[in-house]
Structures are given as structure tokens and as C-alpha cells.
Amino acid sequence: MLTASSSADSPAPGSVRVATAQFFSGEDVDANLQTVVGYMREAAAAGARLLVTPENSNRVRTFADRDDCFAKSETIDGAFVSGIRAEAAALGIFVVVGVDLRAETAPHVNIAQVLVGPTGDILHVHHKTVFWDYEYTLFTPGTKQLEVIDTEIGRLGLLMCADGIVPEVPRVLALKGAEILCNSLNSRGPDEMRVHEPLRAIENHVWHVASNTVGGPADGYPWTGGSQVISPLGDILANAGETDEGLVWADITPATSFPKNLADIGLLDDFRRPDLYAELVAPVEAHAVDYGPVADGAPSRPLKVATLQVSWYHAQSWTISRAVGQITYAAGRGAQLGVLPELFCFAPGEVEADVAAAAALSETVLATITAAAAEAGLWVVVNLVEADGDAYFSTAYLVSGGGEIAAKYRKAHLSEAERAWATAGDEFVVAETPVGSIGLMIGNEIWLPEMARILTLRGAEVIAHPTSWDRVEAATQAATERTEENRTHLVSTSRTDNPAGIGSQIVVADRFIPGQPVALMRYPTAIWSRTGFEENIFYELDLTDAHSKVQGFHLDPVGTRNPALYDSFLESVVNA
Missing domain, CATH: 3.60.110.10 (Carbon-nitrogen hydrolase)
Incomplete structure (x- = not known):
């Protein structure tokens, strides 16, 4: 198991330590909860204030159809989310965890991220708005307005995997004042680590903490990992690699998301032309x-x-x-x-x-x-x-x-x-x-x-x-x-x-x-x-x-x- 850090033993004044974990969730939800809890403890021991985990940390998606997906997905007050809330309160850390959540009516299930605060309170639930291919056959896209959550460690914007394949979700979050993008992924694509994640940081001048599933069955197309922490300039501060489960962390300074001064261009506000974007x-x-x-x-x-x-x-x-x-x-x-x-x-x-x-x-x-x-x-x-x-x-x-x-x-x-x-x-x-x-x-x-x-x-x-x-x-x-x-x-x-x-x-x-x-x-x-x-x-x-x-x-x-x-x-x- 990989454990790595790009930073000193203690964060510098004005900075916050953030961590990202990558692993593979099987069909045993209780075991998956213990995996997440283990990484929460490891992150807290390393001095991290925030941990981001992959999409569907609760369970691998071996579903026969929408009804099966609904039956095997989580509820917001169920054992999986409740276990994470209890551990977050015990450790005093923020956690962004990917969970497939039942909607109010069957067979609808939202691909979700739950932001849990250091007191164990649920601060926000994001519903993924854009899906990767097969997900359209099992889940219902989110229609909630995108929000930025103001916390003691910075303003957090949540997005999930294909939310970042398109430019709109990270851009809206940045325009609404996000300092840190928290991205939970379940991707087999080599483009996430190499293109989407660093580019969304650069073009929005924002910190980006991404966590992806890694590995999977030896005879299956592997999930590509590459969980990482990226600066607003596109610098990779920590990366977990593409093969091993593990945790990495880095110290970031959320306030440096502003002013949004793009290299060789100047201020993003002066470069953009919102008066011309009505078509969007x-x-x-x-x-x-x-x-x-x-x-x-x-x-x-x-x-x-x-x-x-x-x-x-x-x-x-x-x-x-x-x-x-x-x-x-x-x-x-x-x-x-x-x-x-x-x-x-x-x-x-x-x-x-x-x-x-x-x-x-x-x-x-x-x-x-x-x-x-x-x-x-x-x-x-x-x-x-x-x-x-x-x-x-x-x-x-x-x-x-x-x-x-x-x-x-x-x-x-x-x-x-x-x-x-x-x-x-x-x-x-x-x-x-x-x-x-x-x-x-x-x-x-x-x-x-x-x-x-x-x-x-x-x-x-x-x-x-x-x-x-x-x-x-x-x-x-x-x-x-x-x-x-x-x-x-x-x-x-x-x-x-x-x-x-x-x-x-x-x-x-x-x-x-x-x-x-x-x-x-x-x-x-x-x-x-x-x-x-x-x-x-x-x-x-x-x-x-x-x-x-x-x-x-x-x-x-x-x-x-x-x-x-x-x-x-x-x-x-x-x-x-």
C-alpha cells in the first residue's frame, strides 16, 4: 500500500494539508466502510484536514439493472454514511466521499458526493450532473444547482469524474468562488490524470484534489488511479500513481486561488467575455x-x-x-x-x-x-x-x-x-x-x-x-x-x-x-x-x-x- 507526502511534517502557516486516497471497492459494503475509515485515520494521523475518496466508495457497480441498483445503493441515513460521519467527528476532519444514493422514488439513484464536516454533520450532497456512458443506464443525472461550501479550511466545490470531462461544472464552481475542487472519480480513462484534472485547475486557477478508483479484477480493464493534488498553476504536488492503492497528501494555500491571474494572460475576469456567452x-x-x-x-x-x-x-x-x-x-x-x-x-x-x-x-x-x-x-x-x-x-x-x-x-x-x-x-x-x-x-x-x-x-x-x-x-x-x-x-x-x-x-x-x-x-x-x-x-x-x-x-x-x-x-x- 502506497503512503506518500510531498510536504513537511506540519503544514506551514496559512496552508492546509489535504489528502486523497485511492482503492477498489468490492461488493462487501461493510468492508468498504472499513477501508474508508482506515484511510480517514491515516489521513488524520498525517495531519490532513480534508480527505477525498473515490466515486462509489460504498460499492462496486455489479448491478443487473436499475431496480437492482436501487436495491443495493445507500441511503443518506444508512450505515455507510453514518459510519463515515461518526469517524469524521471522532477524528475532527473533513471528508468528501463518493456514494451512490437512492433518490426518494424507485428506481432512481443519484451518483453522489457527501461532504462531512469535522463534527460529523453533512455539509453538502452533490449529485453528479454528467455521466460516463453506462451510468446513464443505471442512474439519474443530478439537477441540483451547483454550490460552493464555505468552510474553515476554504471554499469547497464538489464535482465527480465526468462532471470534469465537460468544462461547465468546474467553471461554474470557480465562478462561484471555489478555492478547492474536490473530485471523486471512478474512471478507467488515462485522460483524467493527464488532461482533465490539471487543465481544470489551470483554466480556473483553483486547487484540485482528485481521488480515483484503482485496480480491480486482474482480468478486467483496470481503474486507472492517478489520484493527485494539483495547484492553480497545474503543478502536481502529490500523485498516487496508476497501479497501487494508497494515500497521498500535500499542503496547499486555498487563498492563492485569488486573484485568478492566468500565466501570460492576466486576470481571468479581464480575459473572459461573459457578455458574449448567452448561448452557453x-x-x-x-x-x-x-x-x-x-x-x-x-x-x-x-x-x-x-x-x-x-x-x-x-x-x-x-x-x-x-x-x-x-x-x-x-x-x-x-x-x-x-x-x-x-x-x-x-x-x-x-x-x-x-x-x-x-x-x-x-x-x-x-x-x-x-x-x-x-x-x-x-x-x-x-x-x-x-x-x-x-x-x-x-x-x-x-x-x-x-x-x-x-x-x-x-x-x-x-x-x-x-x-x-x-x-x-x-x-x-x-x-x-x-x-x-x-x-x-x-x-x-x-x-x-x-x-x-x-x-x-x-x-x-x-x-x-x-x-x-x-x-x-x-x-x-x-x-x-x-x-x-x-x-x-x-x-x-x-x-x-x-x-x-x-x-x-x-x-x-x-x-x-x-x-x-x-x-x-x-x-x-x-x-x-x-x-x-x-x-x-x-x-x-x-x-x-x-x-x-x-x-x-x-x-x-x-x-x-x-x-x-x-x-x-x-x-x-x-x-x-
């Missing part, structure tokens, strides 16, 4: 997106895309000529859509130094790119500086294969540095074109789940993304997540001199196919290039795949949202 709280049926799987026999709709990885190198004239060469070369390789990097023709710092000159040059470059696109017959996305009166915009242009401006998007979300020279746009763009429905996104907007979600709800099949990765996780976590949570293709072309030092990337909206490995159902395929020089990715996407929104037989991470719970998307962060 509209009814599910109000949107253009197709939900669920595609029909059997639906024809393929191939689109050959290319990352045109070139940015300022040696001189502006050389850089521009290389972009024209990339367009010609990509068309010769059969590409139909090419994406150039963020502000590709400018040296770092050049736009900020003289935005008027940058806008003037951009007019010339746009004319050059449109002429090259027309000659090659290639659709091209290019990001340049646009002048409009006294205002300047970071604008992505979608140039048709005939050399026309088919659409343009003025970047709506600006970092602190960008606000020094740019004006924010006020409209998101999905262009209906002969080569597909193309959504436009620029640079660090990859960190905003609101952005890709709205483009998806408007029917985007491909999101074209000129960028300059600001950190490795922008590609490995944020970009991956945007496709996983939306099932929309993403083509990100990065500057060769990007701060992260990594290449461009295409993330594919893999269509669910019965028999598909769980990992692929959840963790979309990504194709990478190297960085620092002109290297393209040429890839044939199937646009029909972007209309298959399911990750399994039942889970549609777009269609299973519950907008009635998301009013906070239209508000600013509740600060400390």
Missing part, C-alpha cells in the same frame, strides 16, 4: 449542432488540411515569401485548407512597438496571401493586424480558394499584453464554406472552454487556430481537451519561435466505434510536427466524424450539458 445557458435544443452519433452508413466528407508552420525568420520579406511557398506546396500536396501561425509575419514584440506600421504591412500581406490562395486554389486562414479607424484588431481571415475574404474574426478575448494595442472583437465566427463549417479561434483563446464550446454549438466541424503556444500544456492539455469535450476537429498551427518550444498540432474528433479502446474513446488522436523550422502536417479529416458527438454508447459531452445550472457563465468571478 440557452436550452440544449436551441443550437445548430447535431447531437448524438451519426447515422449508420453516413458518407465520409474528407477534408485535407495542412499546418503552414512558418513565422518570422531573418527578414520580413523572406518570411512572407516562405508563406507563399507554403501555400503553393500545400496545394501541390492536395491540401484544401491551410492554417498559418499567429501574426506569422511579425518578429516577437514588433506589433506592440508600432501597431500602425504592423497594420499597414498587414494590408500588403493580406493581398499577397489572397493572391497566392487564388493561384493555388487553397483555402487559407491567416492572422494579421487590422486597422479600423483608430482601432486595431488581431484578426483571423478565412481566405477562399478563389482569393476572396470568406470570413474574418476579430479576437474577442485579449490578454493584458494584447490590450495594450488591440481592441476586442464582439462576435464569434463559424463560416459555412464549400470545404466545411470552419470556426476561427486565435492564440491563447485555447485556454477558454467557452470559446470552442460556442463554436461547436454553432455547428463548427473544424476549428482553425493560428497560435503561438505559451506553454507546453496549451497543446498537450488545453487543445486536446477542446476536441475531447466538443468532438470537433482542431487545427492549431504554431509559430516556429513559440515560447513553449513545441510544434503545430491537429487533434482529431475520433468517431466512436464499438470495441474501441476506452483510452481512444476519451483521449482524441493528435498529430504533431516538430518546431523551429518549416515542417507541415498534412492530414485528411473526415468532417462527418465531427457530427458524431458521442464518446460511447450514451455519453454526448455536448448534448448532455445542463444549461439550467450554468447561469454563472454570464457573471464575473466571485473573488475573495
Whole structure:
């Protein structure tokens, strides 16, 4: 059994020690209670004030049907929860435990988390709102409003597993002032530890304590563990690994969840645009997106895309000529859509130094790119500086294969540095074109789940993304997540001199196919290039795949949202 700590013997002043346990719960509920109690005692002995345990800590889900699930699930005043309450009071600690709880009427059962305080009182019960696949056949999704619980150790927000596969639940909790996300999981997916959990911490600037089931029968697909404590910057302070049962803990400072100052971006409140997010709280049926799987026999709709990885190198004239060469070369390789990097023709710092000159040059470059696109017959996305009166915009242009401006998007979300020279746009763009429905996104907007979600709800099949990765996780976590949570293709072309030092990337909206490995159902395929020089990715996407929104037989991470719970998307962060 694993026991580990990343911290000193006693927490520093202003910090609190939090613990997460991972184990496998069998069919013996009494034995499972003793397992939880054992970890509570171990956590308390280590000086932890909070312990988080996995989803369904009470019992493995070997249920025949809904009626069987109801008969074998717990009640809030039953022996399992009562035992945890008594031990919490004896130890004086907070516990967040995952329990499948009967609803008032059969055969409904809620997948729940129970927050028990150090006096043994039940402080909150969270009902999981989004399910993983088979869970829809046994349980009833929660419809309770999401709450943040103010405690002596910090403000706690509760979520469970697939609640974090979608961005809405953790975002709402953060907007309501959560300092610590307590996440109980029952997952076999490698994406939880690697993508969902750290990204939800980073994009919401919040502490994240996650506890997942581990192991299981030797001849079965294992639960993946990976229980961990994550900082608002995405740093992993403690991790229990993917194979062994055990407890880990770390010291955290909940108050540092505020101010929500995102690295290289600035304050989250200044970056977000709640005035543009009304679509996120509209009814599910109000949107253009197709939900669920595609029909059997639906024809393929191939689109050959290319990352045109070139940015300022040696001189502006050389850089521009290389972009024209990339367009010609990509068309010769059969590409139909090419994406150039963020502000590709400018040296770092050049736009900020003289935005008027940058806008003037951009007019010339746009004319050059449109002429090259027309000659090659290639659709091209290019990001340049646009002048409009006294205002300047970071604008992505979608140039048709005939050399026309088919659409343009003025970047709506600006970092602190960008606000020094740019004006924010006020409209998101999905262009209906002969080569597909193309959504436009620029640079660090990859960190905003609101952005890709709205483009998806408007029917985007491909999101074209000129960028300059600001950190490795922008590609490995944020970009991956945007496709996983939306099932929309993403083509990100990065500057060769990007701060992260990594290449461009295409993330594919893999269509669910019965028999598909769980990992692929959840963790979309990504194709990478190297960085620092002109290297393209040429890839044939199937646009029909972007209309298959399911990750399994039942889970549609777009269609299973519950907008009635998301009013906070239209508000600013509740600060400390």
C-alpha cells in the first residue's frame, strides 16, 4: 500500500494539508466502510484536514439493472454514511466521499458526493450532473444547482469524474468562488490524470484534489488511479500513481486561488467575455449542432488540411515569401485548407512597438496571401493586424480558394499584453464554406472552454487556430481537451519561435466505434510536427466524424450539458 507526502511534517502557516486516497471497492459494503475509515485515520494521523475518496466508495457497480441498483445503493441515513460521519467527528476532519444514493422514488439513484464536516454533520450532497456512458443506464443525472461550501479550511466545490470531462461544472464552481475542487472519480480513462484534472485547475486557477478508483479484477480493464493534488498553476504536488492503492497528501494555500491571474494572460475576469456567452445557458435544443452519433452508413466528407508552420525568420520579406511557398506546396500536396501561425509575419514584440506600421504591412500581406490562395486554389486562414479607424484588431481571415475574404474574426478575448494595442472583437465566427463549417479561434483563446464550446454549438466541424503556444500544456492539455469535450476537429498551427518550444498540432474528433479502446474513446488522436523550422502536417479529416458527438454508447459531452445550472457563465468571478 502506497503512503506518500510531498510536504513537511506540519503544514506551514496559512496552508492546509489535504489528502486523497485511492482503492477498489468490492461488493462487501461493510468492508468498504472499513477501508474508508482506515484511510480517514491515516489521513488524520498525517495531519490532513480534508480527505477525498473515490466515486462509489460504498460499492462496486455489479448491478443487473436499475431496480437492482436501487436495491443495493445507500441511503443518506444508512450505515455507510453514518459510519463515515461518526469517524469524521471522532477524528475532527473533513471528508468528501463518493456514494451512490437512492433518490426518494424507485428506481432512481443519484451518483453522489457527501461532504462531512469535522463534527460529523453533512455539509453538502452533490449529485453528479454528467455521466460516463453506462451510468446513464443505471442512474439519474443530478439537477441540483451547483454550490460552493464555505468552510474553515476554504471554499469547497464538489464535482465527480465526468462532471470534469465537460468544462461547465468546474467553471461554474470557480465562478462561484471555489478555492478547492474536490473530485471523486471512478474512471478507467488515462485522460483524467493527464488532461482533465490539471487543465481544470489551470483554466480556473483553483486547487484540485482528485481521488480515483484503482485496480480491480486482474482480468478486467483496470481503474486507472492517478489520484493527485494539483495547484492553480497545474503543478502536481502529490500523485498516487496508476497501479497501487494508497494515500497521498500535500499542503496547499486555498487563498492563492485569488486573484485568478492566468500565466501570460492576466486576470481571468479581464480575459473572459461573459457578455458574449448567452448561448452557453440557452436550452440544449436551441443550437445548430447535431447531437448524438451519426447515422449508420453516413458518407465520409474528407477534408485535407495542412499546418503552414512558418513565422518570422531573418527578414520580413523572406518570411512572407516562405508563406507563399507554403501555400503553393500545400496545394501541390492536395491540401484544401491551410492554417498559418499567429501574426506569422511579425518578429516577437514588433506589433506592440508600432501597431500602425504592423497594420499597414498587414494590408500588403493580406493581398499577397489572397493572391497566392487564388493561384493555388487553397483555402487559407491567416492572422494579421487590422486597422479600423483608430482601432486595431488581431484578426483571423478565412481566405477562399478563389482569393476572396470568406470570413474574418476579430479576437474577442485579449490578454493584458494584447490590450495594450488591440481592441476586442464582439462576435464569434463559424463560416459555412464549400470545404466545411470552419470556426476561427486565435492564440491563447485555447485556454477558454467557452470559446470552442460556442463554436461547436454553432455547428463548427473544424476549428482553425493560428497560435503561438505559451506553454507546453496549451497543446498537450488545453487543445486536446477542446476536441475531447466538443468532438470537433482542431487545427492549431504554431509559430516556429513559440515560447513553449513545441510544434503545430491537429487533434482529431475520433468517431466512436464499438470495441474501441476506452483510452481512444476519451483521449482524441493528435498529430504533431516538430518546431523551429518549416515542417507541415498534412492530414485528411473526415468532417462527418465531427457530427458524431458521442464518446460511447450514451455519453454526448455536448448534448448532455445542463444549461439550467450554468447561469454563472454570464457573471464575473466571485473573488475573495
